[in-house]
Structures are given as structure tokens and as C-alpha cells.
Amino acid sequence: MMMNEPRHFANQLPALRGQWADNVAMARHVSWRAGGMARRAYTPADLDDLAAMLAQLPVDEPMLFAGLGSNLLVRDGGFKGTVIFLHAALNTLRVERLPGVAADQDELIYAEAGVASPKVARFAANLGRDAAFMAGIPGTVGGALAMNAGCYGAETWPFVLQVCTIDRQGRRHVRTPADFEIGYRHVAPRDVDAQGEVFAAAWFRFPAQETSVARATIRTLLEKRVASQPLRWPNAGSVFRNPPGDFAARLIEATGLKGLRVGGAEVSTVHANFIVNADGTATADDIETLITTVQSRVAAATGVQLIREVRIVGDAASSSSSPKA
Ligand SMILES: Cc1cc2nc3c(=O)[nH]c(=O)nc-3n(C[C@H](O)[C@H](O)[C@H](O)COP(=O)(O)OP(=O)(O)OC[C@H]3O[C@@H](n4cnc5c(N)ncnc54)[C@H](O)[C@@H]3O)c2cc1C
Numbered sequence: 305m306m307m308n309e310p311r312h313f314a315n316q317l318p319a320l321r322g323q324w325a326d327n328v329a330m331a332r333h334v335s336w337r338a339g340g341m342a343r344r345a346y347t348p349a350d351l352d353d354l355a356a357m358l359a360q361l362p363v364d365e366p367m368l369f370a371g372l373g374s375n376l377l378v379r380d381g382g383f384k385g386t387v388i389f390l391h392a393a394l395n396t397l398r399v400e401r402l403p404g405v406a407a408d409q410d411e412l413i414y415a416e417a418g419v420a421s422p423k424v425a426r427f428a429a430n431l432g433r434d435a436a437f438m439a440g441i442p443g444t445v446g447g448a449l450a451m452n453a454g455c456y457g458a459e460t461w462p463f464v465l466q467v468c469t470i471d472r473q474g475r476r477h478v479r480t481p482a483d484f485e486i487g488y489r490h491v492a493p494r495d496v497d498a499q500g501e502v503f504a505a506a507w508f509r510f511p512a513q514e515t516s517v518a519r520a521t522i523r524t525l526l527e528k529r530v531a532s533q534p535l536r537w538p539n540a541g542s543v544f545r546n547p548p549g550d551f552a553a554r555l556i557e558a559t560g561l562k563g564l565r566v567g568g569a570e571v572s573t574v575h576a577n578f579i580v581n582a583d584g585t586a587t588a589d590d591i592e593t594l595i596t597t598v599q600s601r602v603a604a605a606t607g608v609q610l611i612r613e614v615r616i617v618g619d620a621a622s623s624s625s626s627p628k629a
């Protein structure tokens with residue numbers, strides 16, 4: 305439960321305007337609806353408040369930035385640090401124009417990290433821009449930047465002109481795509497000094513498209529998703545990256561693993577690259593064990609080592625050690 309009352313070191317940070325909570329059940333904040341507790345969580349009031357909070361947080365406090373948790377699992381032993389929730393916080397979404405450029409020639413969309421990606425798609429369509437692929441990604445802009453999320457042949461970073469990042473001390477930086485190594489579901493800063501930075505906002509440049517066409521594309525894309533994905537059960541989208549020239553789902557299905565279960569976790573019978581929390585009882589350990597089982601059985605059958613796309617953090621249930629990414 306979110307509370308205004310600061311706790312622990314948090315009551316040493318009096319100028320903050322956001323909300324602290326202790327012992328937060330992360331299953332309520334990730335789309336798999338499974339996993340452990342976070343020792344504490346903070347929802348900033350806005351970007352300035354986040355900067356102030358980071359400037360004051362003890363340097364050795366482990367931190368986890370979370371968007372909508374649609375690609376995230378916290379192990380059953382929990383995350384012994386502070387989770388920072390951006391979804392309800394960094395919500396600015398607006399049009400910006402580059403100085404000195406005619407209004408309709410370079411209309412950028414400025415979106416803070418907590419804005420939901422589908423909202424960017426609809427906002428762009430209303431402006432006569434095509435960001436339809438973002439409608440199929442049920443996370444935030446921050447998560448899309450961190451993952452280089454994409455679908456139906458498009459991905460996030462080719463549309464990014466620049467980003468605002470924030471470092472561990474709360475300082476903001478404007479960076480361009482050239483500052484990052486960007487690949488398929490992979491983004492890493494080139495400069496080691498930038499490695500602790502997270503995404504606070506991005507300026508996107510999407511191609512022009514008639515509003516009616518952009519809206520129709522969004523509708524078609526969502527219909528395809530509903531028809532092909534097991535959306536009735538908690539899941540985190542595709543669990544594994546597609547290996548070069550192939551599809552993880554094809555390899556998993558060819559290995560005969562559709563329907564394979566560990567506890568409450570099941571390889572979806574609808575889409576083999578999805579693992580669903582089939583009856584709501586899966587633990588994070590069930591899910592992670594099923595992931596490693598799928599990896600070893602696919603490797604044994606096909607020789608292909610599947611690489612996990614979903615992010616798993618925190619401690620195993622029996623462990624009391626510090627968090628691992
Ligand atoms: C039904 C379903 C369908 C999906 N389809 C797709 C798809 O087609 N394509 C696709 O790419 N993904 C897909 N996903 C996965 C997921 O939606 C994307 O990866 C999404 O971009 C994650 O965003 P999020 O805000 O939920 O991030 P989270 O899950 O909250 O976090 C994911 C990772 O990003 C980090 N992170 C979050 N915010 C920030 C930030 N501001 N700065 C730095 N790091 C941050 C987190 O620490 C974590 O490591 C799907 C998921 C589901 C459930």
C-alpha cells in the first residue's frame with residue numbers, strides 16, 4: 305500500500321513530494337502477477353522530485369526502475385532495495401518543435417518515461433504521425449527505451465532524436481542515439497560513466513501519416529495481437545529473443561514444449577514463446593525454472609541457445625544475499 309509517511313532513511317529526505325511505501329508486493333506491479341516483495345518503493349511526484357530523491361538517496365542503496373512491469377520479474381526472496389515506479393509519475397506527453405524550424409516540418413513528440421507506449425501511438429495518430437507499433441507494447445516509454453522494444457517490423461530507437469537520462473546523483477543529461485549501443489532488444493551506453501543512468505524522457509520523430517490511416521493500423525495491429533497471444537492469462541510477452549533467422553516460438557514448439565508446466569507456470573499452448581501464470585498460482589521460481597528448462601531442452605534438441613528477453617532481478621526465496629540483476 306502506498307503511504308505518504310516516509311520510513312527508514314526516507315525520513316531523512318524531507319524535501320521530497322513523492323510517495324514512499326514499505327514491503328511492496330511486486331506481484332501487483334508486474335504483468336506476470338508473481339514474485340517477491342520490494343523492501344521499499346518510491347513514486348516520485350515529477351522529474352524534479354525524482355532528481356531530488358536520487359541526489360539524496362544513500363549511494364549504496366540498490367535501486368530498480370520499473371515501468372509497467374511487462375518485462376520484469378522479481379524473485380520470490382524479494383528485492384532488498386528501493387523500487388522506483390515511474391508510470392504514475394513521469395507522465396508529460398506533448399508536441400515540441402525544434403527552434404527555427406517551420407511548425408509542421410519538424411514536429412517532435414516529447415514523452416516522459418512513465419507514459420504508456422500505446423498512449424504515444426494514439427497521441428501520434430491524432431497528430432498525423434505513425435507510431436502504430438507502439439500500440440502493441442504494453443509498457444512505458446522508459447521500458448521501451450531500455451529494451452529497444454518493437455513489433456511488426458519497427459522498433460523504438462530509430463524514431464528517437466534524443467533522450468533525457470538521469471544519473472544516480474540526480475543530474476540530468478541529454479544524449480543522442482549515437483551515445484548508445486543499440487541492437488535487437490538491447491541498449492547500452494557507450495560511455496562507462498553513463499552506465500548508471502536511466503531514461504527520464506525522449507524526443508521522438510515519427511513519420512507523417514493520415515490520422516485515419518494511423519488509427520486503422522493501430523486497430524489492425526491490436527486485433528492481430530488479440531488473435532495470436534494468450535492475453536487471458538498473466539504473462540510478460542515474449543520470454544526469449546528470436547535467434548538470428550529463426551523464431552524462438554518455432555523452436556520451442558518443434559521441441560514439443562507447448563503446455564509444459566512447472567508449478568503454476570506453463571508454456572502457452574497459444575504462443576510458445578509466452579509463459580503464462582496459468583491459474584494465478586505461479587511463483588517467480590516456477591517461472592524461472594520453466595525458463596531454464598525450456599532453454600536446456602531447446603538447446604539439446606536443436607543446438608540453439610535461447611537468450612532470455614525478460615529481466616529477472618532480486619533474491620531467490622531461500623537466499624538472503626544482496627540483489628542480482
Ligand atoms: C502481452 C505482452 C506483449 C508484449 N509484446 C511486446 C512486443 O511486441 N515487443 C516488445 O519489444 N516487447 C513486448 N512486450 C514486453 C514489454 O511490454 C516491453 O519490453 C516493454 O517495453 C517493457 O516496458 P515496461 O515499462 O513494462 O518495463 P518494465 O517491465 O517495468 O522494465 C523492463 C526493464 O526496463 C528497465 N526500465 C524500466 N523503465 C526504465 C527507465 N525509465 N530507464 C531505464 N530502465 C528502465 C527495468 O529496470 C527493467 O530492467 C510484451 C509484454 C506483454 C505482457
